[in-house]
Amino acid sequence: MVSLASRIQGLDSSPIRNILKVIDRPGMISLAGGLPDSHCFPDLHIDVDTQLMQYGASEGEENLRQWIANDLVARGILADANSVIILSGSQQGIDLTAKLLIEPGTPVAVESPTYLAALQVFKLFGAQLLDYDSSQFRHSDESFAPALLYTIPTFQNPTGKVYDSATRQQIARQCDAQGTVLFEDDPYRELSYEPCERKPICAMVKSAPWIYQSSFSKTLCPGLRLGYLACSASLYPYLLQLKQAADLHSNRVAQAAVYSLVNSPDYHTRLSSLCELYKNKRDRFDRLLNHYFSDIAQWDVPPGGLFFWLRLKTAHPVDTRTWLPDALAANIAFMPGESFYSDARPASGTIRLNFTYANNEDIENGIACLAQIIRKKLNACS
Amino acid sequence: MVSLASRIQGLDSSPIRNILKVIDRPGMISLAGGLPDSHCFPDLHIDVDTQLMQYGASEGEENLRQWIANDLVARGILADANSVIILSGSQQGIDLTAKLLIEPGTPVAVESPTYLAALQVFKLFGAQLLDYDSSQFRHSDESFAPALLYTIPTFQNPTGKVYDSATRQQIARQCDAQGTVLFEDDPYRELSYEPCERKPICAMVKSAPWIYQSSFSKTLCPGLRLGYLACSASLYPYLLQLKQAADLHSNRVAQAAVYSLVNSPDYHTRLSSLCELYKNKRDRFDRLLNHYFSDIAQWDVPPGGLFFWLRLKTAHPVDTRTWLPDALAANIAFMPGESFYSDARPASGTIRLNFTYANNEDIENGIACLAQIIRKKLNACS
Numbered sequence: 001m002v003s004l005a006s007r008i009q010g011l012d013s014s015p016i017r018n019i020l021k022v023i024d025r026p027g028m029i030s031l032a033g034g035l036p037d038s039h040c041f042p043d044l045h046i047d048v049d050t051q052l053m054q055y056g057a058s059e060g061e062e063n064l065r066q067w068i069a070n071d072l073v074a075r076g077i078l079a080d081a082n083s084v085i086i087l088s089g090s091q092q093g094i095d096l097t098a099k100l101l102i103e104p105g106t107p108v109a110v111e112s113p114t115y116l117a118a119l120q121v122f123k124l125f126g127a128q129l130l131d132y133d134s135s136q137f138r139h140s141d142e143s144f145a146p147a148l149l150y151t152i153p154t155f156q157n158p159t160g161k162v163y164d165s166a167t168r169q170q171i172a173r174q175c176d177a178q179g180t181v182l183f184e185d186d187p188y189r190e191l192s193y194e195p196c197e198r199k200p201i202c203a204m205v206k207s208a209p210w211i212y213q214s215s216f217s218k219t220l221c222p223g224l225r226l227g228y229l230a231c232s233a234s235l236y237p238y239l240l241q242l243k244q245a246a247d248l249h250s251n252r253v254a255q256a257a258v259y260s261l262v263n264s265p266d267y268h269t270r271l272s273s274l275c276e277l278y279k280n281k282r283d284r285f286d287r288l289l290n291h292y293f294s295d296i297a298q299w300d301v302p303p304g305g306l307f308f309w310l311r312l313k314t315a316h317p318v319d320t321r322t323w324l325p326d327a328l329a330a331n332i333a334f335m336p337g338e339s340f341y342s343d344a345r346p347a348s349g350t351i352r353l354n355f356t357y358a359n360n361e362d363i364e365n366g367i368a369c370l371a372q373i374i375r376k377k378l379n380a381c382s
Numbered sequence: 383m384v385s386l387a388s389r390i391q392g393l394d395s396s397p398i399r400n401i402l403k404v405i406d407r408p409g410m411i412s413l414a415g416g417l418p419d420s421h422c423f424p425d426l427h428i429d430v431d432t433q434l435m436q437y438g439a440s441e442g443e444e445n446l447r448q449w450i451a452n453d454l455v456a457r458g459i460l461a462d463a464n465s466v467i468i469l470s471g472s473q474q475g476i477d478l479t480a481k482l483l484i485e486p487g488t489p490v491a492v493e494s495p496t497y498l499a500a501l502q503v504f505k506l507f508g509a510q511l512l513d514y515d516s517s518q519f520r521h522s523d524e525s526f527a528p529a530l531l532y533t534i535p536t537f538q539n540p541t542g543k544v545y546d547s548a549t550r551q552q553i554a555r556q557c558d559a560q561g562t563v564l565f566e567d568d569p570y571r572e573l574s575y576e577p578c579e580r581k582p583i584c585a586m587v588k589s590a591p592w593i594y595q596s597s598f599s600k601t602l603c604p605g606l607r608l609g610y611l612a613c614s615a616s617l618y619p620y621l622l623q624l625k626q627a628a629d630l631h632s633n634r635v636a637q638a639a640v641y642s643l644v645n646s647p648d649y650h651t652r653l654s655s656l657c658e659l660y661k662n663k664r665d666r667f668d669r670l671l672n673h674y675f676s677d678i679a680q681w682d683v684p685p686g687g688l689f690f691w692l693r694l695k696t697a698h699p700v701d702t703r704t705w706l707p708d709a710l711a712a713n714i715a716f717m718p719g720e721s722f723y724s725d726a727r728p729a730s731g732t733i734r735l736n737f738t739y740a741n742n743e744d745i746e747n748g749i750a751c752l753a754q755i756i757r758k759k760l761n762a763c764s
Contacts, residue, residue: 002563002591002616003529005485011623033437041435048426053603055417088470088607088629095628099506103387121627124481147385181384209384221435223634225470234384241393245503246477247470251633252605
């Protein structure tokens with residue numbers, strides 16, 4: 001028997017992986033993953049510069065880091081090209097941050113619910129997860145003293161919420177007061193369908209160390225696996241060494257492709273069109289939910305991002321994972337809510353539905369069919 | 383003060399990174415990094431399939447995994463597409479393996495000297511490093527019982543050595559006898575300039591769990607950041623989950639480009655030409671070393687790979703790091719030997735020189751100039 005590192009006990013089999021495995025099945029309608037609409041991907045014809053085929057810098061290409069830094073400054077974050085590290089997708093930023101800050105027992109504050117693959121990494125490194133409700137904790141609440149606070153304040157995953165200015169300030173003050181490292185994950189910020197506060201909390205902290213990350217997966221395409229982080233100067237050298245130890249550096253061809261796309265004259269038109277398409281898909285999804293789900297679930301219309309978060313109307317919370325086999329058998333994939341909670345609660349009575357990936361016809365069929373399955377399950381319980 | 387995870391105390395600043403930073407300086411002649419000759423990179427014009435721009439499978443594209451599995455079977459390794467995980471460069475395989483198997487105090491056997499960025503990762507995860515000399519340890523030597531044994535048996539980094547069949551068998555038997563996980567790193571195997579044993583040790587183990595990894599960085603190009611691992615069935619699900627937690631999956635555009643290149647009709651011609659070019663560069667490098675270094679150093683001509691390993695002729699070992707500032711000031715970069723030892727010994731009296739990256743003129747000037755600097759340093763000592 002091989003003796004595995006004890007951290008492996010904290011390694012959950014990811015439910016997303018298990019669902020992604022079946023969504024390629026012909027006929028499957030997926031409302032499960034956080035996938036963009038493939039029709040929005042840019043045309044990419046890459047003539048690769050020989051120079052970019054050689055080994056490169058761990059921090060990434062200078063021109064792309066400079067473009068990102070300019071963008072961050074426009075959002076209010078104190079950054080320059082030397083505060084930025086290009087990542088092989090923003091999932092990597094979670095891994096690097098966990099390596100830097102988390103060891104067994106380290107208190108890490110997470111929204112409840114939150115991004116399941118962040119929970120997975122934090123648990124792998126042995127974090128003691130502290131759930132927080134951003135609307136409830138008080139500034140300098142001494143009973144709440146995490147080493148690291150992870151937040152997705154803009155179109156949160158899975159709830160689709162956006163934090164107002166007061167809540168953002170409160171989180172910033174809390175981190176400042178307790179020296180908590182603020183870790184802000186901001187992949188959805190460009191997918192905004194209503195006017196709302198999107199100022200990064202990392203632009204509001206005064207003394208707390210911070211790590212801010214985002215991604216090109218939602219605005220351009222996920223297949224290139226490119227994201228970035230920026231951070232306080234005190235953390236940068238460590239994160240850069242950890243990046244180097246993780247994979248030396250990110251794909252240079254992808255970095256050049258992204259640099260070219262974000263500098264193309266139609267980049268801003270592309271973002272506007274994407275938001276318009278997704279807003280229309282969201283509104284249509286909401287109308288369909290109202291038609292099929294209004295008697296069995298409640299939800300808020302998300303002002304941005306990729307997800308609706310449904311709370312089922314039941315006397316007692318139900319374990320929505322138990323509905324998955326029937327849904328998959330009917331060729332509908334959804335995300336049970338349980339996986340988004342740090343305690344992997346036995347029954348959350350919630351599900352997450354993605355409204356961007358599937359086409360209009362599949363979305364209508366998927367919602368109708370899923371409502372029928374869930375209604376039947378709920379009737380069987382009552 | 384931020385409280386960092388205690389593993390960060392084991393995080394060395396990598397000397398390679400510090401050298402790579404200066405080798406872009408105009409006029410710098412680099413004999414330091416393990417860089418291929420950029421003139422050998424393939425022409426790459428990529429028309430990206432929209433489908434490949436979407437999220438993909440954590441294990442990688444099926445067609446590329448199948449091609450790799452066929453190649454592994456031809457080398458004698460029991461593998462199929464479901465034993466393979468595509469990596470974002472083979473450095474990532476070291477990270478995943480360390481996460482799976484190493485916690486503070488885990489005994490990990492390493493060649494002395496060995497690849498410095500492997501040492502960096504093993505130390506980061508708290509390994510107790512046990513140096514081994516592959517020609518000396520006995521089968522079932524009970525005083526030597528590592529949980530993991532890391533080896534680069536074919537054109538070893540930094541020594542350029544290749545292990546004969548008996549040594550490979552001995553390592554395999556040792557792992558079988560003690561249930562040690564065999565971790566074989568094989569990025570240089572295609573760069574073979576003489577007939578020699580290259581059978582993977584992973585093809586020789588009977589019961590020991592094994593992880594075998596290689597890379598497309600040396601045969602195609604490093605900038606795409608693509609490598610792979612294959613492993614025992616018992617380890618696969620864990621490594622796959624760790625891969626997902628690290629970066630979801632590797633760049634799909636790069637995977638498609640590599641698949642197309644390895645299936646192109648001129649792939650084998652490309653490998654032959656590469657070996658011919660590198661063999662000529664090696665022979666010329668050896669002649670120059672004989673001319674400039676024969677009175678001050680000893681070396682073996684490497685039968686493959688990228689490096690010469692020079693042992694300086696001195697009464698007492700010298701710290702070759704102390705020569706670096708003068709060499710860099712003269713626009714010559716080399717790798718001091720100290721970083722390749724697990725104990726970061728204060729004086730190794732060794733240096734590693736790369737013979738593939740620089741052009742012929744730079745190589746001649748670089749060797750001549752470096753010999754002059756070193757001779758002066760040695761004279762100053764004596």
